Amino acid sequence: MAGLPVIEIKGLTTTFRIGGREVAAVRDLDLTIAAGETLALVGESGSGKSVTSLSIVGLLPKGIGRIASGRLMLRRKSGETVELQALDNETLRCIRGNDIGMVFQEPLTSLNPVYTIGEQIAEPIRIHLGKSRREAIADAVRLLVDVGIPDPQRRVRQYPHELSGGMRQRATIAMALACNPALLIADEPTTALDVTIQAQILDLLAKLQAERGMAMLFVTHNLGVVAEIADRVAVMYAGSIVEAGNVPSVFSHPRHPYTKGLMRSVPQLGEATALKEAGAPLQTIAGSVPSLIDLPPGCAFAPRCPYAIDACTTAFPDLVDTGKGHASRCIRWQEI
Amino acid sequence: MPEEPLLSVTHLTKHFAPVAFGRGPVVRAVEDVSFEVPRGKVVGLVGESGSGKTTIGRMAAQLIEPTSGSVRFDGVETTRLSARQLRQLHARVQYIFQDPFASLSPRMTIGEILTEGLEIQRVGTRAERAEKAVKALAAVDLPADAFSRYAHEFSGGQRQRIGIARALVLEPELIVADEPVSALDVSIQAQIINLLRDLQLRLGLTMLFIAHDLAVVEYVADTVIVLYLGRIMEIAPSRALYSSPRHPYTRALLSAVPSPDPARRGKRQILTGDIPSPADPPSGCVFRTRCPFALDACAGPVPALREVAPGHAKACIRDDLD
Numbered sequence: 001m002a003g004l005p006v007i008e009i010k011g012l013t014t015t016f017r018i019g020g021r022e023v024a025a026v027r028d029l030d031l032t033i034a035a036g037e038t039l040a041l042v043g044e045s046g047s048g049k050s051v052t053s054l055s056i057v058g059l060l061p062k063g064i065g066r067i068a069s070g071r072l073m074l075r076r077k078s079g080e081t082v083e084l085q086a087l088d089n090e091t092l093r094c095i096r097g098n099d100i101g102m103v104f105q106e107p108l109t110s111l112n113p114v115y116t117i118g119e120q121i122a123e124p125i126r127i128h129l130g131k132s133r134r135e136a137i138a139d140a141v142r143l144l145v146d147v148g149i150p151d152p153q154r155r156v157r158q159y160p161h162e163l164s165g166g167m168r169q170r171a172t173i174a175m176a177l178a179c180n181p182a183l184l185i186a187d188e189p190t191t192a193l194d195v196t197i198q199a200q201i202l203d204l205l206a207k208l209q210a211e212r213g214m215a216m217l218f219v220t221h222n223l224g225v226v227a228e229i230a231d232r233v234a235v236m237y238a239g240s241i242v243e244a245g246n247v248p249s250v251f252s253h254p255r256h257p258y259t260k261g262l263m264r265s266v267p268q269l270g271e272a273t274a275l276k277e278a279g280a281p282l283q284t285i286a287g288s289v290p291s292l293i294d295l296p297p298g299c300a301f302a303p304r305c306p307y308a309i310d311a312c313t314t315a316f317p318d319l320v321d322t323g324k325g326h327a328s329r330c331i332r333w334q335e336i
Numbered sequence: 337m338p339e340e341p342l343l344s345v346t347h348l349t350k351h352f353a354p355v356a357f358g359r360g361p362v363v364r365a366v367e368d369v370s371f372e373v374p375r376g377k378v379v380g381l382v383g384e385s386g387s388g389k390t391t392i393g394r395m396a397a398q399l400i401e402p403t404s405g406s407v408r409f410d411g412v413e414t415t416r417l418s419a420r421q422l423r424q425l426h427a428r429v430q431y432i433f434q435d436p437f438a439s440l441s442p443r444m445t446i447g448e449i450l451t452e453g454l455e456i457q458r459v460g461t462r463a464e465r466a467e468k469a470v471k472a473l474a475a476v477d478l479p480a481d482a483f484s485r486y487a488h489e490f491s492g493g494q495r496q497r498i499g500i501a502r503a504l505v506l507e508p509e510l511i512v513a514d515e516p517v518s519a520l521d522v523s524i525q526a527q528i529i530n531l532l533r534d535l536q537l538r539l540g541l542t543m544l545f546i547a548h549d550l551a552v553v554e555y556v557a558d559t560v561i562v563l564y565l566g567r568i569m570e571i572a573p574s575r576a577l578y579s580s581p582r583h584p585y586t587r588a589l590l591s592a593v594p595s596p597d598p599a600r601r602g603k604r605q606i607l608t609g610d611i612p613s614p615a616d617p618p619s620g621c622v623f624r625t626r627c628p629f630a631l632d633a634c635a636g637p638v639p640a641l642r643e644v645a646p647g648h649a650k651a652c653i654r655d656d657l658d
Contacts, residue, residue: 272551
């Protein structure tokens with residue numbers, strides 16, 4: 001069962017400078033992830049899910065993106081709690097790759113082509129844990145075993161281009177886990193992979209997380225992946241969490257029209273034939289995601305929402321508790 | 337006598353010459369692939385990276401030449417056509433590309449993009465071509481004023497509609513749609529799939545639909561072909577393929593798709609190992625290195641595609657798995 005909170009975010013607003021204006025890419029976001037727990041952040045392009053993860057690790061593009069308000073509290077491996085938004089770069093560097101591990105979408109761009117796999121996994125071990133090169137390489141070999149890379153003694157001396165896409169992603173996972181982080185952030189880690197390889201990586205992440213009791217923030221656009229890996233899910237739309245709750249509860253009873261629409265618009269394997277034979281179109285969400293520069297007043301989803309009423313366009317709705325830790329940012333959630 | 341299929345490919349093979357100054361291995365992208373696309377039907381090609389699905393699509397649209405084998409379109413062999421004959425053929429076969437950002441020129445107006453093909457084919461007067469383009473825009477639910485705008489003014493979903501309009505404007509008989517929705521956001525994908533399906537039914541189009549998303553193919557295709565490392569593993573009517581897959585690879589592939597039903601979590605069959613390189617495919621059955629049911633005999637001759645039910649064939653020597 002989940003332990004103490006590892007990361008607790010309160011009222012995070014992250015803004016970007018676009019054309020001389022300050023635009024909120026994430027607004028007033030709260031989330032908590034406990035040790036041993038996986039939270040999936042799901043949304044489409046521009047929903048703010050990746051900006052949230054970049055805000056946590058302090059990797060927002062310099063001079064363009066900044067945390068405008070909010071508190072991001074991280075309980076470090078030492079047990080000490082720090083506020084990430086208040087730290088200087090020096091301290092953040094000691095936390096990234098150490099207390100927080102990161103895995104990104106494209107393993108080829110997160111690996112350096114001119115260093116061996118072993119050197120890259122060993123680097124955080126030497127820097128953060130102060131081990132010698134020899135010890136760190138020995139650790140790297142053990143980590144390659146943990147992430148299921150066969151023949152680790154040989155692989156540790158190879159360069160990224162000598163590995164397949166799936167193996168590269170395993171190597172970046174080994175790198176992220178090198179210092180035994182308290183929080184693992186996985187940002188679309190399987191999106192660039194084939195479906196049979198995706199299944200392997202999801203399985204691996206779930207296993208490693210259970211073994212190590214890390215908190216995991218899993219960012220994805222794929223609802224199937226959420227159902228597969230997460231304990232809890234937060235659905236983002238236009239910079240805000242519109243619905244959050246336990247995975248079984250959100251998937252069986254979505255309480256926000258956007259979540260509901262999103263689930264319906266994905267054809268289900270094995271069910272699509274019946275739809276086709278009945279001549280039924282796929283359910284869609286009308287229109288497209290609004291631009292952050294020009295968000296509609298009130299609820300940002302209202303212009304696309306089949307449930308929208310006048311009240312939806314007058315005030316930005318609160319995220320309300322609908323019971324059992326399930327929350328919805330919809331004033332008509334009871335009717336959904 | 338049954339009607340001749342619009343497209344029929346037999347023993348289609350494509351080997352890509354080695355890069356790196358002629359050294360290095362030949363990439364065997366497609367090996368001995370045969371199938372037919374009947375008029376008015378949709379055939380889906382599914383497979384993972386390196387399965388050869390895009391290469392087959394490009395050969396079907398005569399965008400690249402096969403190493404060997406035949407592509408017959410409307411009864412005519414297309415692999416030995418003159419440039420002039422090929423140009424005439426291209427008016428009848430159109431391609432929809434995956435990436436709506438890369439496939440539209442940023443320097444041309446939508447009107448120029450839509451009328452370029454008509455101009456090359458010397459169809460009608462300038463005014464008539466413009467009229468056809470506006471009609472194509474209407475068919476994909478875009479406003480007529482899109483005509484004088486540029487691609488960057490449109491969202492991803494709208495750009496893909498423009499890509500579809502470009503394919504439709506020549507009134508083709510065959511459309512090759514190569515991953516037409518995989519670059520789009522989830523909420524937009526369904527809109528585009530509905531549009532393609534609606535156009536296909538309304539215009540009686542024949543379509544070769546390439547995708548890695550198995551559920552999308554299930555919704556769109558009448559017949560589905562499952563590819564692995566350049567070879568056909570299984571071919572079946574859509575309903576049969578999804579309800580009773582017969583090849584171990586198809587089963588594993590369907591099982592690997594994460595289900596949005598949390599109750600089904602962890603009930604997946606996970607294949608071990610990686611997809612081998614098409615530059616060095618395994619002998620015999622190309623899937624045997626990852627197949628949980630492989631026997632010694634699987635390394636022998638390449639398994640033939642055998643019919644197991646009407647219209648349903650698999651390339652697997654094991655019949656004891658059904």
